[in-house]
Amino acid sequence: MEPLPLEPLVVDVDVLDEQGCVEVGDRLETLRPHWLIRGIGCSTLGLATYLDVMASDDPEETYFGRLARHNRMIREHFGALLDRVAEVLAGLLRMPVRYDERVALPGFHVFEGDGIAVEPRPSQHFDLQHRVLRWPFPIAPVEQAVSFTLPVALPRRGGALDVWDITEAEMLRLERLGRSFETIDRTTPARRHEYRVGRMAVQLTPVLHRIAAISERFPADRRITLQGHGIRDADGWVLYW
Numbered sequence: 001m002e003p004l005p006l007e008p009l010v011v012d013v014d015v016l017d018e019q020g021c022v023e024v025g026d027r028l029e030t031l032r033p034h035w036l037i038r039g040i041g042c043s044t045l046g047l048a049t050y051l052d053v054m055a056s057d058d059p060e061e062t063y064f065g066r067l068a069r070h071n072r073m074i075r076e077h078f079g080a081l082l083d084r085v086a087e088v089l090a091g092l093l094r095m096p097v098r099y100d101e102r103v104a105l106p107g108f109h110v111f112e113g114d115g116i117a118v119e120p121r122p123s124q125h126f127d128l129q130h131r132v133l134r135w136p137f138p139i140a141p142v143e144q145a146v147s148f149t150l151p152v153a154l155p156r157r158g159g160a161l162d163v164w165d166i167t168e169a170e171m172l173r174l175e176r177l178g179r180s181f182e183t184i185d186r187t188t189p190a191r192r193h194e195y196r197v198g199r200m201a202v203q204l205t206p207v208l209h210r211i212a213a214i215s216e217r218f219p220a221d222r223r224i225t226l227q228g229h230g231i232r233d234a235d236g237w238v239l240y241w
Contacts (some may be wrong), residue, residue: 004187006106008205009163009165009167009202009204009205009206009207010163010193010201010202010207011092011201011202011236012089012090012199012200012201012202013088013092013199013200013202014198014199014200015080015085015150015198015199015200016082016084016152016198017089017149017198018197018198018199019191020198021151021153021198022071022184023171024078024081024152024226025152025153025222025224027077027078028108028110028152029044030031031045031073031077033096034073035110035156035159037207037231038051038112039115040113040115041049041111041112041113041114041116042108042110042111042213043110043111044107044109045073045074045107045108045110046070046071046073046078046103046104046105046106046107046108046222046241047063047066047067047070047104047107047130048107048132048227049063049103049129049229049240049241050129050192052066052104053129053131053133054132055130056191061139062129063104064134067101067102067103067104068101070105070107071101071104071105071133071187072105074104074105074107074146074206075101078212078226081226082099082105082106082239083199084241085106085148085150085226085228085236085239086098086099087216088200089146089148089202089230089237089239090236090237092102092235093146094200095235095236095237096165096195096235096236096238097124097230097236097237097238097239098235098236098237098239099238099240100136100137100238100240102136103133103135103136103238103239103240104240105228105239105240105241106148106228106239106240106241107226107227107228107241108133108224108225108226108227108229109187109208109223109224109225109227110222110223110224111222111223112221112222112223113217114142115215115220115221115223116155116217116221116223117211117216118213118214118215118216118217119213120162120185120210120212121210121213122182122185122207123210123211124190124208124210125208125209125210126167126168126171126184126206126207126208126209127145127147127203127206127209128168129228129229130143130145130146130229130231133240134189135231137233137238138213138233138234139231139232140232140233141154141194141207141228141231141232143232144205144230144231144232145205145206145229145231146202146203146204146205146229146230146237147202147203147206147228147229147230148200148201148202148203148226148227148228148229148230149161149195149201149225149226149227149228150198150200150201150225150226151195151198151199151223151224152197152198152224152225152226153163153196153197153223153224154197154224155214155217155218155221155222155223156216156217156218156220157214157215157216157217157221158192158194158195158214159194159195159214159223159225160189160192160194160195160212160214161192161193161201161209161210161211161212162185162190162192162209162210162211162212163190163191163192163196163207163208163209164184164188164190164191164207164208165191165206165207166184166207167205167206168206168241171184171208175212182184183206189219190209190210190212191197191213193212195225200226214220227241228240228241229241
């Protein structure tokens with residue numbers, strides 16, 4: 001399957017058809033009692049390094065202590081989806097792709113109500129979570145990382161990613177010139193990368209980005225995405241969240 005190049009560092013690949021997305025969303029809804037509340041209108045199914053390690057006072061409890069249970073649930077209910085994602089990414093990256101259940105499997109972000117942004121939020125960042133995770137195997141000495149987002153359901157007004165063609169090295173250069181994460185959107189406008197349900201957006205290298213706001217939200221709106229990252233090791237790519 002050939003990717004559809006939309007931006008220099010972000011490409012889109014088809015993963016699910018419309019019916020497949022509906023089925024994933026319905027299955028996710030049956031698991032609502034297992035969602036982890038992350039904030040107003042924001043939940044996850046599954047663990048995330050940026051939340052359960054980076055933002056935690058006790059990662060041994062919040063991440064490693066809950067890892068087996070959450071991975072088992074995701075594998076049981078969404079194993080076929082994970083296999084499909086791995087197949088698509090292996091084709092895109094032209095290398096073997098696998099999961100390792102000693103780290104968190106890709107999981108779901110769910111935004112509802114006030115969790116759906118209608119004004120830009122200063123949340124721009126790079127996906128560099130791999131640097132804080134205790135890896136159970138050696139990762140590649142030359143850092144290589146990817147990130148992916150697979151929209152399963154989007155609000156009526158759609159969904160998107162704000163993307164800057166700025167890598168970490170470029171951001172460090174800009175900071176020496178007086179720019180910052182907090183002010184970058186005032187001086188360098190982001191480009192809007194529109195999402196489509198069933199089509200996975202893949203960052204081929206970490207670039208500055210954030211969830212894009214939409215113009216209007218409605219009571220029944222939901223923004224559901226499968227989220228994950230990939231890190232290189234000696235055998236290929238390992239997918240995690």
